[in-house]
Amino acid sequence: xxxxxxxxxxxxxxxxxxxxxxxxxxxxxxxxxxxxxxxxxxxxxxxxxxxxxxxxxxxxxxxxxxxxxxxxxxxxxxxxxxxxxxxxxxxxxxxxxxxxxxxxxxxxxxxxxxxxxxxxxxxxxxxxxxxxxxxxxxxxxxxxxxxxxxxxxxxxxxxxxxxxxxxxxxxxxxxxxxxxxxxxxxxxxxxxxxxxxxxxxxxxxxxxxxxxxxxxxxxxxxxxxxxxxxxxxxxxxxxxxxxxxxxxxxxxxxxxxxxxxxxxxxxxxxxxxxxxxxxxxxxxxxxxxxxxxxxxxxxxxxxxxxxxxxxxxxxxxxxxxxxxxxxxxxxxxxxxxxxxxxxxxxxxxxxxxxxxxxxxxxxxxxxxxxxxxxxxxxxxxxxxxxxxx
Amino acid sequence: xxxxxxxxxxxxxxxxxxxxxxxxxxxxxxxxxxxxxxxxxxxxxxxxxxxxxxxxxxxxxxxxxxxxxxxxxxxxxxxxxxxxxxxxxxxxxxxxxxxxxxxxxxxxxxxxxxxxxxxxxxxxxxxxxxxxxxxxxxxxxxxxxxxxxxxxxxxxxxxxxxxxxxxxxxxxxxxxxxxxxxxxxxxxxxxxxxxxxxxxxxxxxxxxxxxxxxxxxxxxxxxxxxxxxxxxxxxxxxxxxxxxxxxxx
Numbered sequence: 001x002x003x004x005x006x007x008x009x010x011x012x013x014x015x016x017x018x019x020x021x022x023x024x025x026x027x028x029x030x031x032x033x034x035x036x037x038x039x040x041x042x043x044x045x046x047x048x049x050x051x052x053x054x055x056x057x058x059x060x061x062x063x064x065x066x067x068x069x070x071x072x073x074x075x076x077x078x079x080x081x082x083x084x085x086x087x088x089x090x091x092x093x094x095x096x097x098x099x100x101x102x103x104x105x106x107x108x109x110x111x112x113x114x115x116x117x118x119x120x121x122x123x124x125x126x127x128x129x130x131x132x133x134x135x136x137x138x139x140x141x142x143x144x145x146x147x148x149x150x151x152x153x154x155x156x157x158x159x160x161x162x163x164x165x166x167x168x169x170x171x172x173x174x175x176x177x178x179x180x181x182x183x184x185x186x187x188x189x190x191x192x193x194x195x196x197x198x199x200x201x202x203x204x205x206x207x208x209x210x211x212x213x214x215x216x217x218x219x220x221x222x223x224x225x226x227x228x229x230x231x232x233x234x235x236x237x238x239x240x241x242x243x244x245x246x247x248x249x250x251x252x253x254x255x256x257x258x259x260x261x262x263x264x265x266x267x268x269x270x271x272x273x274x275x276x277x278x279x280x281x282x283x284x285x286x287x288x289x290x291x292x293x294x295x296x297x298x299x300x301x302x303x304x305x306x307x308x309x310x311x312x313x314x315x316x317x318x319x320x321x322x323x324x325x326x327x328x329x330x331x332x333x334x335x336x337x338x339x340x341x342x343x344x345x346x347x348x349x350x351x352x353x354x355x356x357x358x359x360x361x362x363x364x365x366x367x368x369x370x371x372x373x374x375x376x377x378x379x380x381x382x383x384x385x386x387x388x389x
Numbered sequence: 390x391x392x393x394x395x396x397x398x399x400x401x402x403x404x405x406x407x408x409x410x411x412x413x414x415x416x417x418x419x420x421x422x423x424x425x426x427x428x429x430x431x432x433x434x435x436x437x438x439x440x441x442x443x444x445x446x447x448x449x450x451x452x453x454x455x456x457x458x459x460x461x462x463x464x465x466x467x468x469x470x471x472x473x474x475x476x477x478x479x480x481x482x483x484x485x486x487x488x489x490x491x492x493x494x495x496x497x498x499x500x501x502x503x504x505x506x507x508x509x510x511x512x513x514x515x516x517x518x519x520x521x522x523x524x525x526x527x528x529x530x531x532x533x534x535x536x537x538x539x540x541x542x543x544x545x546x547x548x549x550x551x552x553x554x555x556x557x558x559x560x561x562x563x564x565x566x567x568x569x570x571x572x573x574x575x576x577x578x579x580x581x582x583x584x585x586x587x588x589x590x591x592x593x594x595x596x597x598x599x600x601x602x603x604x605x606x607x608x609x610x611x612x613x614x615x616x617x618x619x620x621x622x623x624x625x626x627x628x629x630x631x632x633x634x635x636x637x638x
Contacts, residue, residue, distance in 0.1 A: 015482050015509045017441045019534040019559055022541070160447060166438070173440050178560040180536065278483040278509070279438060291460050292487025294437040 004028055006194035009318060011311035014193040015278045016173070023180045028195040030100045035202070040095065047091050051124065052081045054088075054206065058214035059372075063342040068359045073223065074345075074372040075211045075239060084348065084374030085207060085235045086117035086188060092203035094121035097184035104128045104183040108172040110137055110165030110231065111303035111350060112144025113374050114188030119153035121186075129153040132172040136163035137302045144378050162296050165231070165306045169280050189232025190310035193281030197310055204238030211369060212242040224365035225250045228373065229354040230270065230324065231303045233310040235373035240322060250323070250365070253313060254354045256299030257326035267297035267304045268326035270317055279308040285317070300329035300386070301349035301379075325361075327353040335359060336376065336383060348374035349383070390475050390503035390528050390551045392586040392609050393428060397637040399603035400428035402588060403630055404479065404613035406449040407432050407466045408458025409620060415453075415463075418620050419470040425630025430470060431506065431611060434463045434480035441508040443563030445614040449621065460484055464500040471501030477530060477551070479506040482514070490521035497527045504528035504551045512545050519548065530554050535575045539582070546583030552609060555579045556591045557602070564594035564614045573605035580606055596636030603637050610637060 006012055014024060034040040048054040057076040065072040077085035090107075097105055105127045109115030115131040122129035131148055135157040138145050148155050161167035169191075176185040190197045190204070208226075215223060226243050228236035230253035243249045258266035266272075269285040277286035279294055287295045287307035297307040316322035327335075332349055335356035340346050347355060351373045358368050376383070394400040403422045407415050415432075422430050435450035435458050442450070460480075467476045478497060485493045485507060497505055505527055510518060512531065522529040528551030533542055536559055546553060555576055558569040572589065579587045589602045590611030599610045612633060619629050 013514055014511060015514055016511065017508055017534070017556075017561075018511050018532045018545075019536050019556060021511050021513075022536045022538060160451075161437070170438050170440055174443075174561050177441065180559060275487065278481075278486060280440075281509070283486075286483075288483065288487065290487070292436075292483040292485075293454065294483070 004032065004195045004198045008312040008315035011276065011284050011314040012194055012197060012282050014281060015283065016193045016281045017177055019177050020180060024193055024195065026100070030096060031195060031199055034096055034099055040099070044092055044095055048088065048206065052087045052091060053079060055210045056080055058211055058218065061343050064339065064359065067338070067342060070365055071367040072358065073215060073369050075207060075369065076372050077207060077235065078347065078372050078375035082117045082120050083377065084113040084117065085204060085238060086114040087120065088206055089188065089200050089203045089234065090114065090117035090121040090186060093184070093186040094125045094127060097127060098125055100184060102182060102184040104179065105186055106130045106132065106172050106175050106183055107186045107188060108132045108165065108168040109188060110168065110305060111301065111348065112137070112141040112378060113303065115155070116144050116147050118186050119148040119151035122153065123151045130175070131155050132158050132168040132175070134158050134162070134164040134168045137165065140382050141302055141378050142381070165302065166294070166297065173280065189234040190237045190312060191232040191280055191282060191308055197282065197312055200234050201237045201241060201312060204234050205241040207235065207238035207371060208240060208242030211239060215369060219367065221367070222246055222249050223367045223369035225252055225363065225368045227252045227254060227354050227358045227368055228371035229254045229304060229350045230309065230313060231267065231306045231350060232308065233313045235371050237310060237312055239371040244321060251316065251321060252357065253322055253324045254357045255324060255326040256301060256304035256353060257328040258298040260328055261326055265298035266326060267299040267306055269307060270309050270313055270324035271326040276314065282311045284311040284314045285309045300332060301353065303350040304353065325357055327356045331356040333383065333386060346376040347372060348376045349379045350374060392552050394608070395428055397634065399607050399637050400609040401426065401630070401634045401637055402429045402431055402609050402611045403427050403616045404431040404433060404611060405620065406446065406453055406617055407434055407463030408453035408456060409449040410452060411456055412458060412462045412466055416466050416469050418626055419466065420473065421626040422630050423473040425627040426634030427474060427630050429475045429477060429609070431477050431479050432463065432467055432470070434460055434478060434484060436481040436484060439481060441561055443561045443614060445618050446562050449617045464496055467502050468500040475503040476501065477504035477506060478502045479508070482507050482510045485518055490518045494521040494525035494527050498525040502527055504530050506530045506532070506554055508532060512548065532556055533575070533579055535559050535569070535571050539578060542578055542582040546579065549583050549585045552586040552588050553579050553583050555587055555589045557589050558592045560591065562591055562613050565592040568592065568598050568601055576605045576607050596632050599633050600636045
């Protein structure tokens with residue numbers, strides 16, 4: 001187990017109202033106790049295996065590989081129960097909430113994947129669940145709203161701001177400030193105040209730990225590149241962490257370029273760079289104006305439609321250990337279609353961004369490992385409308 | 390700054406959102422506060438993502454930003470109110486960090502601000518801003534909450550400048566029917582933990598509640614959402630402030 005970092009280089013920290021500070025301390029203490037307790041690890045491992053379906057498959061995508069001109073392996077997080085990597089974190093934090101005696105859980109969600117994972121973990125563990133979701137996202141991800149409600153969660157549409165993930169996260173934090181004594185907040189990404197970025201990273205690193213071992217067994221070598229999409233960045237940190245010490249393995253995070261970086265309508269704070277800023281409790285790469293007002297993100301994919309990023313990503317970028325690029329809505333839609341037709345896998349629109357970069361951008365890599373972070377059933381209505389079908 | 394209650398049991402400290410509904414109108418609101426008997430005004434700079442604020446102040450901040458309010462614009466409001474009464478600026482951390490703590494504190498001083506409150510800057514993240522404010526002669530006012538344990542309260546109290554801002558409830562800003570049960574406890578704990586005055590805010594919506602706060606020993610009483618709602622509704626701010634001030638006499 002790695003340390004519970006408060007800072008990644010200069011990024012991270014705890015920029016939250018005083019009301020929450022004791023709760024963050026309590027959470028960190030509970031987390032340290034849990035990871036030192038073999039009982040917690042055993043309970044989580046059993047749920048990950050028998051409930052979520054881990055280890056997830058490592059799949060060699062031959063037709064996509066021919067298309068790209070290199071060997072491609074996909075880490076199939078889309079095959080997990082609930083259809084994405086989010087269940088890894090939701091189960092781990094759900095068990096943690098129970099250990100802390102918190103009967104009420106709140107979560108934010110963009111694409112709905114984390115909301116569904118949290119609602120699922122809460123149904124399994126007998127916890128009350130409230131999910132905050134931007135009103136725009138409740139429209140473009142309607143099937144996930146219905147799934148959450150069927151699972152017994154209350155979905156609260158958030159009207160403020162742009163009605164997307166940023167506003168849902170703000171409202172979840174306000175709920176936590178109000179109900180902190182009996183509520184645990186399951187943040188869905190490697191964002192937020194410490195200790196969240198470290199906790200979520202440690203719960204998601206199973207992705208890369210498994211993939212590294214699986215690939216060594218299959219190919220007897222490490223990949224040249226590891227590629228994952230980045231909104232807040234939890235699937236990317238999850239698959240990167242096992243490879244950070246392998247200096248020859250290139251780590252690439254793919255953000256949303258939306259209508260194009262030059263348009264300003266994107267979700268690519270790590271790629272664009274600029275002054276760091278505070279959003280949702282931590283200092284990291286954010287989209288902001290000259291005065292420090294957070295600006296609106298834009299992406300066709302609700303999960304990448306976020307003006308912030310995880311602080312560890314900002315640090316990996318600054319140190320040069322990982323690089324960050326961005327892919328437009330149009331490019332992601334094309335990759336969505338390509339992966340669907342060539343491989344028989346309908347990927348999440350978020351993941352389609354990573355696919356575009358791996359499939360279409362020139363590289364001398366011989367072997368890429370791509371995190372297939374989630375399945376795309378939730379995106380069908382939006383994609384069909386966009387393709388004019 | 391010195392928290393002067395002007396002979397009342399506690400100082401009355403209304404909050405107004407700078408730039409709401411316009412910069413000029415917010416100057417008038419501040420003047421109405423002074424005319425009504427306010428001892429200090431808290432002047433909010435609108436921020437895109439105010440995590441500690443309820444719907445009324447969120448909406449006012451969004452409206453102010455849409456109307457074109459900027460940090461410098463609100464500092465201009467500060468400069469015009471400062472001759473009338475002490476002005477404490479309230480704004481979120483990213484606006485301070487974007488300009489840089491030294492430049493931000495210097496700008497506060499230039500525009501006559503007496504203090505600064507940053508609701509998302511707990512003790513652990515505050516050292517650079519505190520040093521900059523100390524250098525500029527501006528008081529960095531810390532917040533404490535009912536959830537703050539005594540040991541932590543003592544550490545915050547020792548670093549407090551101007552006054553300690555005591556949050557009456559576990560929650561965000563907004564009007565409430567009654568003060569939270571534990572409000573008197575957090576005031577008493579804060580007073581034991583610091584040598585500076587203790588003000589109470591969050592949720593205080595009526596003159597009777599303000600009197601209760603003073604009765605519990607608060608040296609200052611902060612009213613935010615109720616005043617901001619009055620501005621939104623076009624009510625008589627001077628009369629409203631006078632009612633609160635009278636309740637503290």
